[in-house]
Amino acid sequence: MAAIINSFKAVMKGGAFLLTGNVAMFAEMMHSIGDAVNQFFVFIGSALSKKAPTPRFPNGFGRLVNLVVLSAAIIVGILAYETIKEGWHHIFHPTESGGLAIILTVLLIAFLLEVFVLYKAGKEVLHEARVKGGFLAPLTKSFGNLNRAKPATKLVFMEDLVVTVGNLMAAIAVIFAHSTGFLAAEGIVSIIIGLMLFYVVFKVFLENARGVIGETDEQMLNHIAYLISENPHIKDIQRLEVVKEGEYLHVETEVEIDHSLPFNQIDDIQDELSKIILSQPGVTNIVISFDENDGVKTWKHYKEPSTVLKTHDAK
Structure with missing residues (x-):
């Protein structure tokens, strides 16, 4: 679900970037592409890891999900670099973009979709941690129980949390740039979003490197x-x-x-x-x-x- 929604958001933000030339939308498009790629990789890795053991591989395929996610982290790292580079260029060579209504509409739709995915991921975190709660529990109790979640669930929750924050930051930067004329604000936010992507890559890499080696619970x-x-x-x-x-x-x-x-x-x-x-x-x-x-x-x-x-x- 997260991979499909992020793919839709990437197309939506990419269209907004082509129509407006807004660098914050470029950063958000790269962010959504990175998340979609990562989550598709996790989905494939999770499916393969559930294969039954064979005579040749008697210990099963459980660690395949860690190997696949490590590969996905490299792709996301490349996208993070491109996002930071584009933001850096925009700071020193700012260009005014139009289509404020288009940008804000796209960011609002993306934000609502991301909150929905975050809520579903939070419910899964609580389910895997065997924790019960009320309606808001997936958005409150899930943080304290994240370490008990499976690698795939943890990754989706963490990525979508960063994306939700990124959507809000991009919207603030666009409004600020259009109202004050400080166009470099969009480039600064693009760099921040790229750094958040790198943080996700760092966390994902460490988490799954430990999984490949074999970590004690x-x-x-x-x-x-x-x-x-x-x-x-x-x-x-x-x-x-x-x-x-x-x-x-x-x-x-x-x-x-x-x-x-x-x-x-x-x-x-x-x-x-x-x-x-x-x-x-x-x-x-x-x-x-x-x-x-x-x-x-x-x-x-x-x-x-x-x-x-x-x-x-x-x-």
């Missing part, structure tokens, strides 16, 4: 450590890894149990732990290993129940 690690420790047969956790694989989580743990337990009971413990952990948000794969209790407490990292995720399906 600290909050879910604490949560799963607590869930494992709730089992009365688990004496200690020797090792626990919760690694992000694109939009999903891979869990691997080694736990200590009493060596006198029969095999069938150990098998039941494994089934119970697997059921609980796989019911957690985003967890798709788990490996559980057992070792005999050595009497030495190794795992001391998990936090109190009040500081971890408050709900899980198994309960």
Whole structure:
């Protein structure tokens, strides 16, 4: 939805730029093109990342979304550079543009469309973070829960937030330039919009570079450590890894149990732990290993129940 709306906005702003020659509209057109390209890439990457594992790729394709978004970030970076260059040129060689009514109409339509997409993205953020709220929650609570959202959702929300601000800034610059004659204002705003694009590129690059390498989900690690420790047969956790694989989580743990337990009971413990952990948000794969209790407490990292995720399906 975000990619289609940004494509429509890019065409609309491009038409306004051709009719008026307004450099702020050029910057906004490049911004919308960058967002549309990025979001189409994310859509394709997300779809490919959901492919089932194969014998050749037994770990699945979860990290493909990170690789695809990294490629998209390069394209957006080029567009950001072109936006800044055009704004710089306009500051030192300002030209008066007409069609104030056209520009403001286009920016108003773009702003309303962007608020709609931002609201939908905010709802998705809250859904993925399992947070409930009222009508305005997607525009208020989503900021505090953004880290719990999937990479694609986080990217759309962050980009659309920047675009919404950019639309307002472009409208202010156009009105200011037409009312005061300070035409360089449009070039200054164009540079600011380009810098905001670079900021998105920077955030997207870091986020997805960590995803390609494989990053620990600290909050879910604490949560799963607590869930494992709730089992009365688990004496200690020797090792626990919760690694992000694109939009999903891979869990691997080694736990200590009493060596006198029969095999069938150990098998039941494994089934119970697997059921609980796989019911957690985003967890798709788990490996559980057992070792005999050595009497030495190794795992001391998990936090109190009040500081971890408050709900899980198994309960």
